[in-house]
Amino acid sequence: RPKRIPFEERAQLAQNACGKRLFELMARKRSNLAVAADVGTVQEVLRIAEAAGPHIAVLKTHVDIFDEWNSGIAAQLRKLAEEHDFMIFEDRKFADIGNTVVSQYGGGIYRIADWSDMTNAHLVPGTGIIDGLKTVGGPKGCGLLLLAEMSSKGALATGAYTEKVAEAAVANQDFVMGFICQTPAKWSTQCPPGLIHMTPGVQLASGGDALGQQYNTPEHVIGSGGSDVIIVGRGIIKAQDPGAAAAEYKEAGWAAYQLALQS
Amino acid sequence: RPKRIPFEERAQLAQNACGKRLFELMARKRSNLAVAADVGTVQEVLRIAEAAGPHIAVLKTHVDIFDEWNSGIAAQLRKLAEEHDFMIFEDRKFADIGNTVVSQYGGGIYRIADWSDMTNAHLVPGTGIIDGLKTVGGPKGCGLLLLAEMSSKGALATGAYTEKVAEAAVANQDFVMGFICQTPAKWSTQCPPGLIHMTPGVQLASGGDALGQQYNTPEHVIGSGGSDVIIVGRGIIKAQDPGAAAAEYKEAGWAAYQLALQS
Numbered sequence: 001r002p003k004r005i006p007f008e009e010r011a012q013l014a015q016n017a018c019g020k021r022l023f024e025l026m027a028r029k030r031s032n033l034a035v036a037a038d039v040g041t042v043q044e045v046l047r048i049a050e051a052a053g054p055h056i057a058v059l060k061t062h063v064d065i066f067d068e069w070n071s072g073i074a075a076q077l078r079k080l081a082e083e084h085d086f087m088i089f090e091d092r093k094f095a096d097i098g099n100t101v102v103s104q105y106g107g108g109i110y111r112i113a114d115w116s117d118m119t120n121a122h123l124v125p126g127t128g129i130i131d132g133l134k135t136v137g138g139p140k141g142c143g144l145l146l147l148a149e150m151s152s153k154g155a156l157a158t159g160a161y162t163e164k165v166a167e168a169a170v171a172n173q174d175f176v177m178g179f180i181c182q183t184p185a186k187w188s189t190q191c192p193p194g195l196i197h198m199t200p201g202v203q204l205a206s207g208g209d210a211l212g213q214q215y216n217t218p219e220h221v222i223g224s225g226g227s228d229v230i231i232v233g234r235g236i237i238k239a240q241d242p243g244a245a246a247a248e249y250k251e252a253g254w255a256a257y258q259l260a261l262q263s
Numbered sequence: 264r265p266k267r268i269p270f271e272e273r274a275q276l277a278q279n280a281c282g283k284r285l286f287e288l289m290a291r292k293r294s295n296l297a298v299a300a301d302v303g304t305v306q307e308v309l310r311i312a313e314a315a316g317p318h319i320a321v322l323k324t325h326v327d328i329f330d331e332w333n334s335g336i337a338a339q340l341r342k343l344a345e346e347h348d349f350m351i352f353e354d355r356k357f358a359d360i361g362n363t364v365v366s367q368y369g370g371g372i373y374r375i376a377d378w379s380d381m382t383n384a385h386l387v388p389g390t391g392i393i394d395g396l397k398t399v400g401g402p403k404g405c406g407l408l409l410l411a412e413m414s415s416k417g418a419l420a421t422g423a424y425t426e427k428v429a430e431a432a433v434a435n436q437d438f439v440m441g442f443i444c445q446t447p448a449k450w451s452t453q454c455p456p457g458l459i460h461m462t463p464g465v466q467l468a469s470g471g472d473a474l475g476q477q478y479n480t481p482e483h484v485i486g487s488g489g490s491d492v493i494i495v496g497r498g499i500i501k502a503q504d505p506g507a508a509a510a511e512y513k514e515a516g517w518a519a520y521q522l523a524l525q526s
């Protein structure tokens with residue numbers, strides 16, 4: 001396994017402005033934690049952003065599960081992102097042909113490209129999806145994460161599929177900032193170090209839920225798994241004190257990163 | 264190639280209420296046409312529904328590209344569906360873990376399960392996505408289409424991936440009503456005839472767009488391709504007279520189906 005490179009250095013190697021900003025932010029804030037704010041109301045998401053804000057590098061949203069949305073709410077989230085120094089990742093999992101994702105990313109009620117720093121996409125439709133999203137997000141300085149692997153049981157993003165995703169990322173580094181993945185140590189070691197790896201399915205104890213989710217620990221994911229960022233949803237948002245839980249996951253994620261750097 | 268079975272008979276074989284209704288509707292209305300209402304305003308989608316309504320079996324929406332949405336608009340669309348006898352398919356392409364799609368399908372601003380007859384999903388996350396969507400759509404009598412193949416250039420849904428999708432559909436026929444696919448003749452002949460095949464990437468002349476879309480003709484798709492339903496977007500919605508274009512595609516689709524039955 002090649003030696004791990006610190007985030008500060010990888011910021012210099014990122015070919016995408018958004019990826020560069022995220023590496024810099026993580027190094028500055030000493031946090032490689034993303035929180036998945038999977039709550040049903042705008043009030044709750046603002047509360048999570050406020051409580052977890054000081055500890056996170058990224059706030060991950062599913063805007064389409066909130067009870068309301070408008071540009072004022074987007075502005076409130078952006079303000080919290082400035083105040084607490086985090087970035088916003090809309091986890092849209094775009095998965096359509098290029099022509100369709102152009103409208104879905106830039107238009108509609110959500111206007112995702114207007115307020116999110118980054119979003120993600122499945123490569124199932126082929127590389128036209130990257131071309132389409134790039135026409136919208138490129139000029140705005142946004143970044144794209146490709147789903148190379150998934151956390152859930154029986155996921156089909158494996159083997160040759162994952163290899164194709166890696167290839168597409170390498171070929172589109174002006175817009176693709178990295179991956180959503182599980183075990184990049186297995187397939188990403190030849191990828192340029194400017195690409196970032198973010199991993200969901202993380203809790204302090206391994207396990208799963210009733211609908212196929214599978215959990216690994218921060219140590220496992222960042223250590224032997226070779227990832228850079230942990231994405232934590234229910235481990236934080238269902239905790240009695242989400243702010244304290246975020247602080248705990250931040251420490252665990254950062255300790256795992258420090259250890260990986262040394263080994 | 265096994266002999267094609269008429270829609271009337273397949274309605275009896277469908278194990279999902281929504282699939283059964285669609286087969287019956289197509290036989291009754293003599294239409295195997297779905298229109299993709301990919302427009303940016305609610306006004307335009309209502310106009311398309313009104314003009315194409317008499318000719319279509321299915322109105323396919325991307326609700327997240329419309330400029331506004333509320334339950335009143337949903338009610339207007341449902342009223343047009345009753346009047347003109349068509350079903351509504353929200354082309355959401357769900358692609359997340361089971362726990363997340365539960366909220367995305369049932370909740371948020373769109374409440375997709377409340378007004379759509381059917382929706383679709385990618386199997387990338389594994390079968391937990393079917394379990395999750397079923398908890399919401401099952402009790403409402405909705406149906407799910409799985410994306411087995413895609414129309415776009417370089418799509419990764421091929422070979423072993425497509426086989427896995429077919430297996431998952433067969434194992435979940437209480438909720439999965441069929442497939443979004445390209446060439447079911449290649450892989451679906453062993454699937455139960457109660458499952459339906461719907462194919463996008465259709466125009467009267469073959470070709471493509473600048474972002475990877477690829478077009479085949481109705482004859483090709485329904486004939487040698489072995490599909491049941493043609494999905495047509497720009498071929499209809501960009502026509503000077505979308506109503507007349509829908510009538511034309513309806514004739515072409517139905518003629519191809521009649522020919523397939525005879526051969």
Ligand SMILES: O=c1cc(CO)n([C@@H]2O[C@H](COP(=O)(O)O)[C@@H](O)[C@H]2O)c(=O)[nH]1
Nearest residue numbers: 036150151180200232233234359360363
């Ligand atoms: O493979 C994936 C990819 C993603 C993100 O792109 N996710 C998302 O992470 C979060 C995990 O939440 P949890 O920690 O509560 O399981 C959810 O928002 C889920 O949609 C996963 O859970 N698995």
Ligand SMILES: O=c1cc(CO)n([C@@H]2O[C@H](COP(=O)(O)O)[C@@H](O)[C@H]2O)c(=O)[nH]1
Nearest residue numbers: 096097100299413414443463495496497
């Ligand atoms: O593989 C697919 C799957 C789908 C539907 O699930 N689609 C959709 O069909 C429509 C094709 O439109 P067009 O006829 O204008 O190309 C678009 O809404 C697109 O998102 C495709 O174009 N290709």
